[in-house]
Amino acid sequence: MTPVELSRTVLCAVRRAVEGGELTVAVPTRAVVAPPGPGGRGDYATNIALQLARPAGRAPLDVAEILRPLLQETTGVADVEITGPGFLNIHLERATATAALVREILQRSGGMGMGISKADPGFDVDSGISNADSGIGADTRINVDSRIDVDTGIASGTQPIRGAQTTPATPTPAETPPPYGHTPTLVGQVIALRIPYDIRAEVVADTLVRIIATQGGRAEVHHVRSGEAVDLRPVPAPEDPAPLGPDAARWALLHPAAHDRPRITADHLLQRESNPLFRVRYAHARARALGRNAGRLGLDAVPGDVADAAPLTHALGAYPHALTQAAAHRAPDRLARHLVAVADGLLAFQHTVLPLGDEKPSAAHRARLALAEAAGTVLAGGLSLLGISAPDYL
Structure with a gap:
C-alpha cells in the first residue's frame, strides 16, 4: 500500500465514521500520511484525528479511537497504534507493503530519471574492484x-x-x-x-x-x-x-543545509565510503550491476515480500515526503541527505539479492532483485533532480 492509497484509506475511514454517526464533520479532501516522526511507530502516521478534533467537538484521542478500528479492518493494514496527543501510527503487512511499493516505483520508472548517463568504468561494480586512483588525478581536474x-x-x-x-x-x-x-x-x-x-x-x-x-x-x-x-x-x-x-x-x-558553509575539498572526489556522493552513485551502479548479473542467471525481478530490508524499504517509502519537504522549505539538501539514506540501505542489503554458491534462485531472490531495482530507480531520479549524473558504471 502506497502513501497515496493509505491517504485514501484514511479518508474512507473518516467517511465511514461520519456515515455511521460517530463523527459529525465535513470529510476533508486530503489526509496527510507520512513516515512517523520522533516517538512514532509503524510505517506511516497521520494527524487526521488532530485535524478533525476541533470541528468534531471531540478530543483528538477520542477521534483517534473512533478511526483506529476502521483502519485496522483495511486489507494490507496489520495494526494501528495511537501515540502522543492523537497520532495514528499505521503498521502495514510486510508482503503487501513491500510488493506494492516496489511495483509502483518500477511502473513509474520512466518519469524518475532512468538511463541518465554512463561514465567510464573507473570502478568495476560487478567485481567491486577499483580500477583507478581514488584520489585526485590530472584527469579529474x-x-x-x-x-x-x-x-x-x-x-x-x-x-x-x-x-x-x-x-x-x-x-x-x-x-x-x-x-x-x-x-x-x-x-x-x-x-x-x-x-x-x-x-x-x-x-x-x-x-x-x-x-x-x-x-x-x-x-x-x-x-x-x-x-x-x-x-x-x-x-x-x-x-x-x-x-x-x-x-x-x-x-x-547542495548537500549542506543553506545555513552551513559548504566545504570545497578533494574529499568529494574520493572513491571511499566516507564520501556520501560516492556512496550514492556507487549504490546506483551496484543496483544496475545486480540487474546485469541477474540477467546472466536468468533471474527476473518480481515484487514480493522482503522481510530483511526495513531500512531500505522505509527510505524508499519516505522519498516522496522528502521531495515535498525539499520543495516546501526550499531545501534541496533534504533530498541529498535522503538519497544517502536510500544508498546506505541498499548497500547494506545488496549481498542478499542474488543466489550464493549452489543456492537455487527462489521467489525471495526475485523479490529482493525487484527491491534493488526500485532503489536504483529512486537514486537515479533523485540524482537527476540534483543535476548530478547517475552512471551505470563508476
Whole structure:
C-alpha cells in the first residue's frame, strides 16, 4: 500500500465514521500520511484525528479511537497504534507493503530519471574492484578560471572530470510527473525565487526548479542586486567549486543545509565510503550491476515480500515526503541527505539479492532483485533532480 492509497484509506475511514454517526464533520479532501516522526511507530502516521478534533467537538484521542478500528479492518493494514496527543501510527503487512511499493516505483520508472548517463568504468561494480586512483588525478581536474553553467552543470570553457555527463535539461511541471505514492502539493502554483548573483544560490535555485516541478508547481528564478530582497541566500562557498568538476561541485553546494558553509575539498572526489556522493552513485551502479548479473542467471525481478530490508524499504517509502519537504522549505539538501539514506540501505542489503554458491534462485531472490531495482530507480531520479549524473558504471 502506497502513501497515496493509505491517504485514501484514511479518508474512507473518516467517511465511514461520519456515515455511521460517530463523527459529525465535513470529510476533508486530503489526509496527510507520512513516515512517523520522533516517538512514532509503524510505517506511516497521520494527524487526521488532530485535524478533525476541533470541528468534531471531540478530543483528538477520542477521534483517534473512533478511526483506529476502521483502519485496522483495511486489507494490507496489520495494526494501528495511537501515540502522543492523537497520532495514528499505521503498521502495514510486510508482503503487501513491500510488493506494492516496489511495483509502483518500477511502473513509474520512466518519469524518475532512468538511463541518465554512463561514465567510464573507473570502478568495476560487478567485481567491486577499483580500477583507478581514488584520489585526485590530472584527469579529474578542470581549470580554476571558470564558472559552472547551471543549465548544464559544466564549467564553461573547460573539460569535465572523467566520466562526467551533462546535467539533464530542466523540465517543466507538465514534463515532470509526481513521484510514486504522492499527491502533488503545489499544483498550478508559480513560485518566484529571487536570488543574489552567487554560484551557490544559482545551483540551489536551478535544483529547486526541478524539485518544485515534481510537486506540480513552476519556479521562476530572478537575480537581484545587493540590497534588494531575496528568497534564497544560502551561505556562499568559500571558493570557486568549479575545479571539483560538475557532479562533485553541485553535490558540495547542495548537500549542506543553506545555513552551513559548504566545504570545497578533494574529499568529494574520493572513491571511499566516507564520501556520501560516492556512496550514492556507487549504490546506483551496484543496483544496475545486480540487474546485469541477474540477467546472466536468468533471474527476473518480481515484487514480493522482503522481510530483511526495513531500512531500505522505509527510505524508499519516505522519498516522496522528502521531495515535498525539499520543495516546501526550499531545501534541496533534504533530498541529498535522503538519497544517502536510500544508498546506505541498499548497500547494506545488496549481498542478499542474488543466489550464493549452489543456492537455487527462489521467489525471495526475485523479490529482493525487484527491491534493488526500485532503489536504483529512486537514486537515479533523485540524482537527476540534483543535476548530478547517475552512471551505470563508476
